[in-house]
Amino acid sequence: MISLKRRRGGHEARVEISALSGTFEPEWLRPVLDGRWEPIRQEARERMRELRPPAGESGDTEQERARVMDGLRRLAEQGYPRLGFAKEYGGEGDIGGSVVSFEMLGFGDLSLLVKAGVQWGLFGGAVQALGTERHHSRHIRAIMELELPGCFAMTETGHGSDVASLQTTATYDPGAEEFIIHTPVDKARKDYIGNAARDGRMAVVFAQLITDTESGESHGVHALMVPIRDERGRALPGVRIEDCGRKGGLNGVDNGRLSFDHVRVPREALLNRFGDVEPDGTYTSPIENPSRRFFTMLGTLIRGRISVAGGSGSAAKTALALAVRYGEARRQFERPGTGTEVKVLDYLSQQRRLLPALATTYALHFAQEELVAALHEIQTATLQPDGAGEGAGDDDGKAEEWRQRELESRAAGLKAIATWHATQTIQDCREACGGAGYLAENRLVQLKADTDVFTTFEGDNTVLLQLVAKGLLTRFQHDVEDLGTIGLARFVAEQFAEALIERTAARSTIARLLTARGEPDEDDLLDRAWQLRAFEDREKHVLEGLARRLRRAAADDADPFEVFNDAQDHVLRAGRAHVDRIVLEAFVAALDRCDGPAAPLLAKVCDLYVLSTIEADRAWFLEHGRLSPATAKALLETVNELCKQLRPHARTLVDGFAIPGHLLEVPITQGPPATD
Structure with a gap:
């Protein structure tokens, strides 16, 4: 047992850290991770x-x-x-x-x-x-x-994240029973479309659906299947294809640009689960409300965003496995009086760079696992071959609609945090490997180049965190998209309550833990109940502050855009605090399921995730009285001690990912054998 003390102004912070004894095998971790x-x-x-x-x-x-x-x-x-x-x-x-x-x-x-x-x-x-x-x-x-x-042709040059404002049109011609796909202005060009430059023959094109040519009124964005090449690879008449050229990474993917000049496709080309057009031009939909129809349609495509979060997690795991192996093999400077050089990973500075990132990678893995399970349950029930959209707009379907919205919110938040984490982690791993990490043969620079765009495709991360915050503030509001910013602010002022905070599948575990341990003590940084309360309290406080700031938009002389825009810092913090909380709860739930020999090691990894996350936002916890100065200092020492305790098990932790060995056989990991 290691005891850390900090005293200042008569206040003492004591943290008792039990030693992590024994050895652990990667095989003990794999069942928990593979799930x-x-x-x-x-x-x-x-x-x-x-x-x-x-x-x-x-x-x-x-x-x-x-x-x-x-x-x-x-x-x-x-x-x-x-x-x-x-x-x-x-x-x-x-x-x-x-x-x-x-x-x-x-x-x-x-x-x-x-x-x-x-x-x-x-x-x-x-x-x-x-x-x-x-x-x-x-x-x-x-x-x-x-x-x-x-191809999946949604993004346009002029409207990336603003899908509802796409300008490509699909105008119905009842005489020919065809849709006319057209790019009316240059900024309506479909941009950065994978498979478009070389291999794609068909594109799912998202366009404003128009059935009344006199009024030009749109039924909103719908998707149609539009051929773009013949079997010999030549662009079809009216289809203009441009190559985006070389990119910063992912150059094995042929990204291109698509424009359409009055391209005709049959009426049956419309993907009509949520909206259809009869031969005479009559539009029908199982979801009457246009806003709900649009968001229901987009919600079914959430799998791509979840997949990006998972793929970025794999890249981060690979980078950490390479850097830890390098840290075990590379030696630098002699340890005084021993005649042997020190393993790079034995330096606290190296541990500080890699081990908190490794702990966060574990935490995000478990959060991703929960998210995939939620996606599976919802879409298995709703993605049937026919008629799955029926009833989605009825009052009886409200509960299912909110489940879907919660899934979308969580997917948006985890995608943002996971891809930012991958970008930072891969950079840290590259630096931890010195100049050798900059050689292409060692994979790290390629991982960095290939994952960089993950932060902006399938949704720009900053926009996604805004969506998370908005979802938190509008959980029980029906059709909030119709209200606009000022309506949203009025709703917040009238309806905000603790019930707005989303509860994850881990809540039953969390409730048992908090009930069993009673009121947690700030000075016991390793008390799981205190850790959970710290994350939950921060989220609640930030959300309440955001609600107060948005109330100003309800004033008669307020500019709703300016009020909302001025609160962007609070919006992003609210989204981030929410994601941190659900990630921790997923980790705690995984610990609750783990009754094997790996449990003590995973518990330490969870502690490091929690305390390194609090450390990164230490200013907020101090400014808002959630940490005393003495406890904040004890926090730093505790993170250091956890890194030292986990250092002997770093290789075990990365080997637990079970990355196929040949994918890690690069020169950087083939140093001289380590000797004690």
């Missing part, structure tokens, strides 16, 4: 035996694209895409398993991961989620088997 989809993860590891990681980009864009397309064909031949598609069309109907399988690709070639995500996650997923039997029976098998390579 519900352990067979899927193991199958993915076997499949990756024949895949080699790219040693670095060649500079030959065509060569890299061809290599990745060959890899995509191998995945199709191995049956990789079947997991996520309906059994009626040759799939396996395992939505959660398909996300996990995609996540595992992140240990290897990230261009292949993204290419697979475009083909089977975005393009194929949109056809399955937004289409009906006429689309499924005709296209799903061809998409799975890669006979029909496709």
